[in-house]
Amino acid sequence: MGDFRDKLRAVIDGKGETHIERKRHRMVFLATVGTALLLIVFVMMLCIGPTAILDPIDALSNLFSAIGKDGSAMTDKEVMVFSSRFPRAVAAIAVGLGLSIAGTSYQAVIRNPLVDPYIMGVSSGAGTFAIAVIAFNFTFFGLISSHSIYLIAIAAIIGGLLAFGLTMVLAHRADATTNAYVLSGVVIGLVFGAVQTLMIVFSGNKVSDVLLWLFGSFANITWDKALFILIPVIVMSVLLFRYAKELNLILLGENQARQMGLDVKKFNAIVLVLASVMTAFCVAFCGIIGFVGLVVPHLCRMLFGGDHRLVLPASLALGGVLMMLADLVARMIIPGTELPVGAITTMIGVPVFAYLLIKRGKIYNG
Amino acid sequence: MDEVPLLEVRHLDKVYENGYHADRDISFSIPSGKLVGLIGPNGCGKTTMMRCINKMHMPTSGDILIDGESVMPKTPAEVARLVSNVPAEMTASFGLTVFETVMLGRYPYLQNMWWETEEDESIVVDTLKKFGVYHLQDRALNMLSSGEQQRVLIAKAYVQNPRLMLVDEPTSHLDMKYKLDVMEYLRAMIKQDMTILVAEHDISLMARYCDLCIIMKKGQLIAIGEPKKVITEELIREVYEVEASVGFDRDGEIYVLPKRYKGPPEDEVPLE
Ligand SMILES: Nc1ncnc2c1ncn2[C@@H]1O[C@H](COP(=O)(O)OP(=O)(O)O)[C@@H](O)[C@H]1O
Ligand SMILES: [Mg+2]
Numbered sequence: 001m002g003d004f005r006d007k008l009r010a011v012i013d014g015k016g017e018t019h020i021e022r023k024r025h026r027m028v029f030l031a032t033v034g035t036a037l038l039l040i041v042f043v044m045m046l047c048i049g050p051t052a053i054l055d056p057i058d059a060l061s062n063l064f065s066a067i068g069k070d071g072s073a074m075t076d077k078e079v080m081v082f083s084s085r086f087p088r089a090v091a092a093i094a095v096g097l098g099l100s101i102a103g104t105s106y107q108a109v110i111r112n113p114l115v116d117p118y119i120m121g122v123s124s125g126a127g128t129f130a131i132a133v134i135a136f137n138f139t140f141f142g143l144i145s146s147h148s149i150y151l152i153a154i155a156a157i158i159g160g161l162l163a164f165g166l167t168m169v170l171a172h173r174a175d176a177t178t179n180a181y182v183l184s185g186v187v188i189g190l191v192f193g194a195v196q197t198l199m200i201v202f203s204g205n206k207v208s209d210v211l212l213w214l215f216g217s218f219a220n221i222t223w224d225k226a227l228f229i230l231i232p233v234i235v236m237s238v239l240l241f242r243y244a245k246e247l248n249l250i251l252l253g254e255n256q257a258r259q260m261g262l263d264v265k266k267f268n269a270i271v272l273v274l275a276s277v278m279t280a281f282c283v284a285f286c287g288i289i290g291f292v293g294l295v296v297p298h299l300c301r302m303l304f305g306g307d308h309r310l311v312l313p314a315s316l317a318l319g320g321v322l323m324m325l326a327d328l329v330a331r332m333i334i335p336g337t338e339l340p341v342g343a344i345t346t347m348i349g350v351p352v353f354a355y356l357l358i359k360r361g362k363i364y365n366g
Numbered sequence: 367m368d369e370v371p372l373l374e375v376r377h378l379d380k381v382y383e384n385g386y387h388a389d390r391d392i393s394f395s396i397p398s399g400k401l402v403g404l405i406g407p408n409g410c411g412k413t414t415m416m417r418c419i420n421k422m423h424m425p426t427s428g429d430i431l432i433d434g435e436s437v438m439p440k441t442p443a444e445v446a447r448l449v450s451n452v453p454a455e456m457t458a459s460f461g462l463t464v465f466e467t468v469m470l471g472r473y474p475y476l477q478n479m480w481w482e483t484e485e486d487e488s489i490v491v492d493t494l495k496k497f498g499v500y501h502l503q504d505r506a507l508n509m510l511s512s513g514e515q516q517r518v519l520i521a522k523a524y525v526q527n528p529r530l531m532l533v534d535e536p537t538s539h540l541d542m543k544y545k546l547d548v549m550e551y552l553r554a555m556i557k558q559d560m561t562i563l564v565a566e567h568d569i570s571l572m573a574r575y576c577d578l579c580i581i582m583k584k585g586q587l588i589a590i591g592e593p594k595k596v597i598t599e600e601l602i603r604e605v606y607e608v609e610a611s612v613g614f615d616r617d618g619e620i621y622v623l624p625k626r627y628k629g630p631p632e633d634e635v636p637l638e
Binding site for chain 1: 420422441442443444445446449450451453460461462463465466467469470471473474476480481482483484486487506526
């Protein structure tokens with residue numbers, strides 16, 4: 001496997017003479033291969049589904065004819081490709097890259113490789129509020145129509161950001177060190193987790209709906225929902241990309257980064273807020289999909305090195321591709337039954353993570 | 367001295383938030399192109415003073431001037447181009463290589479560029495060679511020995527191209543050979559336009575390598591001057607409350623041999 005990685009590296013690096021040339025090569029490789037993979041898997045997402053498997057030309061021609069029709073009088077096939085599979089693929093890409101970029105950013109700022117996007121309590125806060133809606137028709141005291149497709153999503157975002165806010169307040173009341181963030185996140189997560197458990201116990205016949213949301217799924221994604229996820233994820237990602245160099249700098253420790261001209265407190269706060277808002281949007285419709293935000297950053301570091309100017313774009317591509325593949329598996333592996341995608345990512349993620357831990361653990365500890 | 371000193375510390379006072387008075391009315395100045403040793407017992411305020419010099423901490427009162435200009439109104443990035451610092455130890459490198467770590471020393475010069483320039487790269491390569499870590503350039507920082515890590519951290523501070531480099535206890539967990547090694551590298555780095563201020567407990571080592579010594583005790587400046595003039599048995603007794611012999615070896619190098627703790631205050635009965 002080490003051999004394989006070296007060979008892959010040689011391809012990725014090209015014939016670069018200097019470090020900078022090699023990094024530029026890696027970037028070009030990432031841009032081309034990443035885009036190609038995203039496109040290929042995206043087309044696979046349009047072709048493959050439980051109702052029918054189309055060949056790529058068929059799928060694409062249905063897609064383009066549907067786009068031409070502007071939504072009216074579509075054939076069944078066009079509806080399937082354009083209104084069901086397409087937004088679903090978009091949502092999978094958005095959530096995959098969002099969770100991966102959030103995970104990468106969190107890991108750098110907290111400088112702990114075990115950190116995932118849910119470390120700051122976002123998932124438990126989101127889960128608690130989402131369950132309140134699903135099981136008890138919580139409508140924010142009538143503020144949001146109980147028929148709105150956004151009700152669960154908005155509840156999840158509010159809950160996620162509430163938990164994140166509480167984590168930040170607690171961490172800052174402590175000493176705002178990276179340990180304080182992790183510990184506060186764990187504590188807040190436990191509190192919301194307990195409320196969540198209580199609600200599940202009393203959720204009666206809604207319990208399966210609740211569990212379905214919690215495990216995460218891209219079923220029932222429409223165009224509106226896909227865009228509702230995609231747009232904020234793109235905005236947050238672009239903003240985080242601008243901090244790539246600073247994410248490298250912070251790896252030297254807060255004192256060194258501060259000494260080299262970075263306003264560390266402000267930087268930490270900005271990155272954590274951006275990553276948490278992004279995570280909240282990722283879980284809003286699709287529930288809590290585990291392991292992607294933990295494993296993808298490590299895979300990217302293994303392939304492209306620790307420089308965030310490469311890790312961030314790599315997370316974007318790999319996160320998007322892997323999430324689409326996981327969704328394909330989730331809807332195809334057992335005919336007639338759609339598995340929660342979170343279960344698939346966990347089943348793939350655990351062995352990959354164990355492998356990384358064994359092979360690469362040394363790199364993270366002294 | 368007619369020319370403007372490289373570093374001037376004026377009546378520096380630092381009182382921490384908890385009321386602890388770590389530095390008291392410290393004033394001195396040092397010229398360009400010197401290796402300056404900062405010596406004093408644990409907790410006497412050496413690190414605190416260094417942190418005030420590069421604005422990591424705000425002094426409670428007093429001023430720090432570099433080339434005659436106060437650092438107080440300068441932005442962190444401006445200070446980073448004047449003063450670099452070598453930490454006593456390093457946190458996890460998270461897969462950053464030695465090359466990438468040293469390259470981060472160029473961060474204050476990057477401005478809005480995405481990649482570093484070829485010029486940055488050649489500065490880093492030259493420095494890696496100069497510090498004998500070129501062959502380690504693709505290794506992860508935390509896979510190196512402490513001695514190698516220390517060299518990498520010094521290299522990083524060096525490519526920052528500062529006027530003043532602050533080095534805090536660089537040899538604290540190094541063996542004899544690496545201690546000399548670090549001091550040799552610091553010595554070799556001194557250029558006409560750069561001064562290094564190094565805090566260190568090994569007085570003999572400091573006396574041998576430094577052009578100037580600054581002696582501190584309980585937050586105050588006790589002495590500043592050439593090592594051979596400043597380091598005496600009386601001074602060691604006053605500063606450390608330790609009996610020591612200060613002598614010269616065959617090559618005329620000064621050495622300090624601690625003998626015993628001065629013992630309990632005079633009014634208590636000594637054991638002998
Ligand atoms: N952040 C802080 N808050 C309060 N007291 C501090 C802080 N940092 C250091 N001190 C105290 O200031 C004194 C000087 O510390 P320091 O400058 O680190 O000494 P040295 O580097 O000479 O060993 C010590 O007594 C230490 O306990
Ligand atoms: Mg100290």
